[in-house]
Amino acid sequence: MDFSSFLISLGTSFVIFLVLILLFTFLSRKVGNKEVYYPNRIMRGMDPWEGGCRTRNPFAWIREAFSSTEQDVIAMSGVDSAVYFVFLTTVLEMLVLASIVLLPVLLPLAATENSVKSADTMSKRAFNDLDKLSMGHVKENSPRLWAFVIATYWVSFVAYYLLWKAYNHVSDLRAAALVSPKVRAEQFAIVVRDIPPPPQGQTRKEQVDSYFQTIYPDTYYRSMVVTNNKExxxxxxxxxxxxxxxxxxxxxxxxxxxxxxxxxxxxxxxxxxxxxxxxxxxxxxxxxxxxxxxxxxxKVTLREKQQPSALVFFFSRVTAASAAQSLHARMVDTWTVMDAPEPRQLIWTNLPKKFYERQIRQSVVYVIVSLTIIFYMIPIGLISAFTTLTNLQKLLPFLKPIINFFKIKTVLEAYLPQIALIIFLALLPKFLLFLSKVEGIPSQSHVERAASGKYFYFTVFNVFLGVTLGGTLFDSLKTIEKNPNFIVSLLAESLPSNATFFLTYVALRFFVGYGLELSRIVPLIVYHLKRKYACKTEAELKEAWSPGDLGFATRIPSDMLIITIVLCYSVIAPIIIPFGVLYFGLGWLVLRNQASLAMSFFLVLKVYVPSYESYGRMWPHINRRIVAALLLYQVTTFGYFGIKKFYYAPILIPLPILSLIFSLVCRKKFYHFFQTTALDVACREFKETPNMEMVFRSFIPPSLTASDRAEEDQFDDALSQVSRSASFA
Amino acid sequence: MDFSSFLISLGTSFVIFLVLILLFTFLSRKVGNKEVYYPNRIMRGMDPWEGGCRTRNPFAWIREAFSSTEQDVIAMSGVDSAVYFVFLTTVLEMLVLASIVLLPVLLPLAATENSVKSADTMSKRAFNDLDKLSMGHVKENSPRLWAFVIATYWVSFVAYYLLWKAYNHVSDLRAAALVSPKVRAEQFAIVVRDIPPPPQGQTRKEQVDSYFQTIYPDTYYRSMVVTNNKExxxxxxxxxxxxxxxxxxxxxxxxxxxxxxxxxxxxxxxxxxxxxxxxxxxxxxxxxxxxxxxxxxxKVTLREKQQPSALVFFFSRVTAASAAQSLHARMVDTWTVMDAPEPRQLIWTNLPKKFYERQIRQSVVYVIVSLTIIFYMIPIGLISAFTTLTNLQKLLPFLKPIINFFKIKTVLEAYLPQIALIIFLALLPKFLLFLSKVEGIPSQSHVERAASGKYFYFTVFNVFLGVTLGGTLFDSLKTIEKNPNFIVSLLAESLPSNATFFLTYVALRFFVGYGLELSRIVPLIVYHLKRKYACKTEAELKEAWSPGDLGFATRIPSDMLIITIVLCYSVIAPIIIPFGVLYFGLGWLVLRNQASLAMSFFLVLKVYVPSYESYGRMWPHINRRIVAALLLYQVTTFGYFGIKKFYYAPILIPLPILSLIFSLVCRKKFYHFFQTTALDVACREFKETPNMEMVFRSFIPPSLTASDRAEEDQFDDALSQVSRSASFA
Structure with a gap:
């Protein structure tokens, strides 16, 4: 890809973005679309256009996004959304701080280098104007490389500082949310799994009750035995x-x-x-x-379909938090406990799965995921090789006349590989979510975190390494045969030649992706179609304009891929940083808008929404993955210095070690609190005495709620109440 | 070493053993030695010779050892000793079951092979009569190797079965000891470390009290702030x-x-x-x-030398057990908790060490241990090469006339390398104990477990691998240069040539080591010398005949080395198994005797004795190390089949995988209960209400115990009592 093709692709992206923004401005003024663009205002009974006139600034949403504070976000969309914004802010700050030093220093240094020699060594590759701004343009072993070494250190230390600050901040957010005086049902409950068979003459309910009654004589409230609810x-x-x-x-x-x-x-x-x-x-x-x-x-379900798993309720938050962390039985594979997730995100069918079944399922899933990662690599490698126009012309000769038309040719050349990539990636998340659920994880948020992890490894290995190495594989198959072991230098060598590919990818993602998201074209069309042809009742209509949740499971790994790419190229081709800044800055703005959309919808509708609150539990994963990206960046940059035959390159060796220590210290200091609830956080007192009956009821699945409220005694079969049962002395 | 030299070494070992046994019989009948041989009887006020006459059978101790049950051992020497006997029994059973199949089948198969071909390939090495009984004598790719394959499987499955049974049994022992109605002070306490600086206007004591009072309003008793007791x-x-x-x-x-x-x-x-x-x-x-x-x-210490660490006491065992497992503060590096060890094994100086200091100390210690392991390898490798007589003659020519005298030559040849090894190993344990203590571990039993782990890796890497590979290194330096990667086959290749070395080592260890231990020659001499020249008071005398504890820190790794050696040779040279059986059988007998010695001493003396009770916490380590030995055995045997050019050798590949799975399942199922106390074990009720004052007092270090009992109020400075302090509302 040459420079003009890159510029054109950038231009088209920007044009698409402008069109989408204009569409947004135009469509959002139409009265008929107000449910799609301003659900939060409608729900609060406000006029969608406030001032009442249609002269509203088309970019007013930007002002609105800025004016909302973190507390607003938490109140509207929960801690998880706030944590996601902390992530966006941190990455943004990181890139801005990096660009402040890197752009004014490194770009002139690279551009002004009289690079006759290096042009010789690089001559086999397409050499373009963009490359002049990159480290590839600096002579071998030039003293100018010292500036690049310092830049590598600068980016790393900025990242450490900001990540440390962010971890502290997120930990504060989590603690603040957990000490809140609001009664949250899940804080009074624990999940018990792998209950051994009840002794002769005891029902499962009596067994669970007597077991916990003995251990917690003062604070035990009651239990709810999990039933097989399929029928x-x-x-x-x-x-x-x-x-x-x-x-x-x-x-x-x-x-x-x-x-x-x-x-x-x-x-x-x-x-x-x-x-x-x-x-x-x-x-x-x-x-x-x-x-x-x-x-x-x-009745049959409650009486006869009891499973070896239960929810156990305590009168006190501290006891519940402490019980969820303690070993109850000598054999770890019986009476396993964990803290209860929110009722709405509990995956009931996974609760009764046995200990070893879960272990085996997990192993099998890991094998499948590894296979998926490896075998997806092949088609993606092929894509980056075959979706060049020359190859396409050979394969599909009827396209020839279209392709030869200059403008189309350039646009296609710029976009084809990226679009292929995006389509490939779009097929995956559902599959990974399914796999994570099959593992036997009993809470939706945990399933999404697990899927998000898989997706991250997938994208880094396949997209980043796949495309980078894949491109080189087709470029220089012979070089690899000679040095099969030296993967770092190979990776580093192929980085510069793929810089423009990823520049285009990032540009496409932020202009088109965010443009689409902001303009809400797809939901708008769906909404109008549904309203016209399908929806007849109010409930159906509301469901039609539901914006859904933010979809962290796929959103975070995608962002991670971008930050990995930007970090890895930050020193080698600093020109990528502004694109990264744009991506995360725009993301922050658009998401701020979307978050309020999603949440206001949830506030009103109160039916099942695929949303949850995990109190920022995903942050340790985000942190670990940013550090992983940092590590990859440090190793590849080090390798690239090696290629530049810079004798002082070993001066970079402490960096990866520092990253590992940083990751370890973060894990030691903060991680445990994200796995569980600290007791001094749980021990704050409530203003009102919690209504335990309400806490208990909130966990009853809707299909088991008695349609006739008078008949509540039936729950005593599986949903035991201590005060009424006489099963223990 | 040829066969006759091996037989002579075996003979001399046996003669030494007989002499020691006779000495034991003779000396133990002397009235003046009764304190050394029968302290337990004396302490119970019994006549040491029961029947009253001196016609007692010299091997009566064997009958006595057999007649004592596991309950006796627990009552006399605690759970740790009982667990050690479970280890000896398990290994013994394992070897007996292995020998039942291996000896009658493999020995004849190997001996009757007409091995002209293999003699050719092995001709470069000393070929002796013993080798005829080993797998080395079987022809390459002979169908007889199938029997050896089956034997490999047999030994592995016997090991899995017995280890599983033993783990279950030890877990029962631990649970039984923990539920015992006897009040044990450490079950009511937890250790708190890394307490943050107290807020303005609060003493450390008030800070600790108010913190735990808030979290455990009903069950908190009082706290004891750790002080700097150096002065x-x-x-x-x-x-x-x-x-x-x-x-x-x-x-x-x-x-x-x-x-x-x-x-x-x-x-x-x-x-x-x-x-x-x-x-x-x-x-x-x-x-x-x-x-x-x-x-x-x-007074000064209690008031002014308070450290950021404390012991916290609860009224209830369940709360203490649960508190020791729960995260208390959001930041994991503050308010870290762990279950309190017994007062007598608490290492006070390690308590106030800060979180990161501990982490860094641990890392540094690990580095030092790794360096020690690596650099000890060099002298040991040299020993096994230079302590052949030919080399000695060259180095020390004046020895020539002595060496050339036939009998001495043979004995020296047999023993020199083993004695050098034993001396080298004797220097190490104190150093490793010191290193483990420096790590910052606050309990003696944990320190010993940590040292024992280091010692195990040391012995396996240095002695077993060092001697085996070291011997081959000097034998065939060229072979290695050609195949530097193929360490498994190298190891396997050098196994048979070192079989006799290890046979002699095992024989020496069990005959001489146990003979010395049983006859108690060294303590006897020391005792008599002390009695004659040093001891004047009763207390001094008692100290002089103190048998000390069993010394698990060095005893277990030594036994582990033996079992590793015996396992690794079990299929390759099955003749080693009877020696292993003898070693562990004799060990069981002698130790049964020693255990009662050690414990009876402790029962009476009641002064500081370097002994402790960890309720079998070392078993998971023992189990893991036996499995590691098994793994080494499976890998080396597999490698040896490869050298024998046996085409079906890959049939052994599932075994190491099975071992890993076995280890993992054991860890998952049992390990957590050995790290901490399960709540359903801790919740059993006491017959009597525990005397909390006594529990608290038992933790006060002797140097802080008030000499004048009336003046106890002074402890309130650091050893707070809630009821008297008014520091919190």
Missing amino acids: VNTIWEELEGYKKKLARAEAIYAQEKHEGIRPTNKIGFLGLIGKKVDSIEYYSEKINELIPKLEAEQ | VNTIWEELEGYKKKLARAEAIYAQEKHEGIRPTNKIGFLGLIGKKVDSIEYYSEKINELIPKLEAEQ
Whole structure:
């Protein structure tokens, strides 16, 4: 790719971005779209355009984003979102501080080098104007390389300082959230798994109660034995489906009342065949049929489908926090405990999985993930080699006339590999989420963290190393055969030639990705389509404009990939830093907007939303991965100095060691508090006495909630209450 | 070394053993030695020869050893000794079960092989009669090797089964000891370290009290702030020294009363120069001087030398067990907790060491240990090469006439390398104990476990690998230069040639080592010398015949070395197994005897004895190291099959993987309970209410115990009591 192609790609990206911003400005002024762009304002009963006129500055959202404080974000979107902003801010500061030193010093140093010699050695590769601004343009063993050494140290120390500050800050945020006087149900509960078979003559409930009653005579409240809810969930979902259909039929009937036509439907396959019936009557009948069936199934489930796992509730937060950290039984594979996740993110089906089953599942999943990482490498390597136009012309000769048209050719040349990459990456997250859930992790946030980790390794290994090494593999297959062991120098050697590829990738990601996200084109179209053709009731409409959650599982690894790329090139080709700054700066702005969107939606709708609060538990992972990126940066830069035949390159050796020590110290100092709750945080007192009945009820799955409130005694089968049971002396 | 030299060495070992046993029989009948041989009987007020006559069977101790049950051992010597016997029993069973299959099958198979071909390939090495009984005598790729493959599997599975059984058993022993209704002070206390500086206007004591009072409002009893006892200890030791000297002077005076001479001493350097004074008067005066000085220093220490560490006491065992496992502060480097060790094994000086200081000390110690392991390898490698007689003759020509005398030559040839090894190894344990203590570990038993681990790695790397590879290095330096990577095959290749060396080593260890231990020659001589020339008081006499503890820190790694050697040779040269059986069988017998000696001593003397109870915490380490030995065995045997050009050798590959899985499962299932106390074990109730005052007092170091019992209020400075302090609301 030459310089002009790079500029054109940059230009097109920017044009797309401008178009999207204009679209956003235009569309957001339309009254019909207000639910998509200003759900938070609507929900608070405010006018979406405040001043009331349509002269609102199209970039007013920027001012709004800046004016919201961290406390606002926590109040609106929870600690996890705030932590994500800490991440964005930290990376942004890191890049800004780096660019302050690197851009004014390194760029002139590289550009003014009279580089006849180095041009000789590099002549085999496409040499372009951009490369003149990079370290590749500096002569071998030139004294100017000292500046690059100092820059390497500067970036590292800036990163250490900011990461340390951020870890401290996040730890404060987490502690503040946990000491809050608000009663959170999950702070009073622990999850118990791997309960051994109950002794003869005791039910599972009695067993759990007597076990914990003995250990915690003063603070034990009651237990809820996990049941196999498969059948009851099926019936409940069927019932809910009919309830929705009934509401819909009634809405249609209400709309078309003047015509007096009662809605009808066919009861056969997919509503396409079979007898035609009156919808309202038919659904009401079905609902009346299902309610007693559900109640019967609830009773059977609670009595007979008890699993060897339970939720245990305590009167005190400290006891619950301490119990979740303590070994209860001598054999570690029985009575295993952990702190309870929020009710909404509990994965019930994973709770009864046995200890060794979980271990084996985890191992198997790790093997599958490793295989995936290795075998995805091949297609991506091929993509970066074959999606050059010359190859495409050979493979698909009918494209020739189009390709030969100059403008299209340049654009295609700039974008094809990146688009291929993005499509490939888009296929993966669902698969990784599925795999993480299969491991047996019982909380949604933990599943997402696990998936996010897998995705990170995937992107770094495949995208960064894959593309970098892959490009070189096709460029210089012979060189590798000679030195198969020297991967660091190989990596470093192939870095400069791929700089423009990644520059384009970053540009594409921030201009097009964030543009799309801000303009909300896709949700807008979906919303309008649904409103026109599908949604009939209020609930359906609200669901249609639900913005969903921020999707940390894929968002963070993508950002991680960007920061890895930017860090690795920061000294070798400092021109990449401004793009990184733009990416994270824009991200911060757009996300600030999105976060309030997502959360305000959740505040009102109160139905199931794929969202959760883990009190910043993902930060240790983020921190570790930034340090990993830093390590990769230090090693590759060191390797590149070696290629430049700089005799003092070993002066960089302390850096990777420092990074490892930094990571270790962070882990030692902070990590444990992110795994569990510190007791001096949990021991703050509440203003009001917590309502334990409410705490307990919040964990009952909806399918087991008694439809008739009077009949609550039925829960005593699996959801024991100590005061009523006489099972222990 | 040829076969006759091996037989002679075996013979001499056995003769030494017989002589020692006879000595034991003879000496133990002498009335004057009864304190050395039967301290336990004397302490129980029994006649040492029971029947009253001297016709007692000289091997009666064997019957006695067999008749004592595990419960007796626990009652007499504690769980740690019982666990050590479980180790000996397990290894013994393992070797017996292995020999039942291996000896009758493999020995004939190897001996009857018509091994012309293999003699060719092995011709360069000393080929002797013993080698005919080993796998080296079997032809390359012979079908007979299948029997050896099956044997390899058999030994491994026997080991897995017995280790699993033993781990379960030890876990039961530990649980039984921990639930015992006896009040043990350490079960009610936790150690708190890294306490942050107290806030303005609060003393350290108030800070600790208010911190734990808030978290455990119902179960907190009181705290004891750790003080810097250096000065007070010096004064106290001086005082105790004078008290001893006074008692001694009074004893001398009483003995020589009829002569009316009062004992005198010189007060100058070492009692050799200076003014002559009346001892009794002088020491009494000194004691009277020191007592007020000690009391003043105690007050200063308690008030002003408080350290950022404390012992915290709870009313309940469950709370203490749970508190020791829970994270208390957000920052892991503050308020770190751990379960309290027994008072007698607490290393006070290590308690106030800061978190990162401990981490750094640990790293530095690990580096030193690694260096020690590496640099000890060189002298040991040289020993095994130079202590052949031919080399000795060259180096020390004056020895020639002695060496050439046949008998001496053979004996020397057999023993020289082993004796050199044993001397080298004897120098090490103190150094490793010192290093482990420097790490900052606050309990003696943990220090010994840590030292034992270092010693194990040391012996395996240096003795086993060092001697094996060292011998080969000098034999065939050229072979290695060709294949520097293939260490496994190198190791396997050098195994058979060193078989006799290790056979002799094992024989020497069990005959001479255990003979010495049983006959107690060294303590006997020391005792008689002391009684004659040094000891004047009863207390001094008792100290003189103290048998000390079993010394697990060096005993276990030595045994581990033997089991590693025996396992590694078990299939390659099965003739080694009977020697292993003898070693561990004899060890079991002798130790049973020693254990009762050591413990009975402790029961009576009640002064400081270097002994402790860790409730079997060393078992996980033992288990892990046996599995490591097993792994080494499997890898070397696999390598040796490769050398035998056996095409089906890969059939052994699953074994090392199985060992790793076995180790992992053991760790997952059992290990956590050995690190900490399970709550359902700690929650058993006591018959009597524990006397918390006694629990608290048992932790006060002797130098801080008030000499005047009335003055106990002074402890309130550092040893706070909640009920009396008004520091928190």
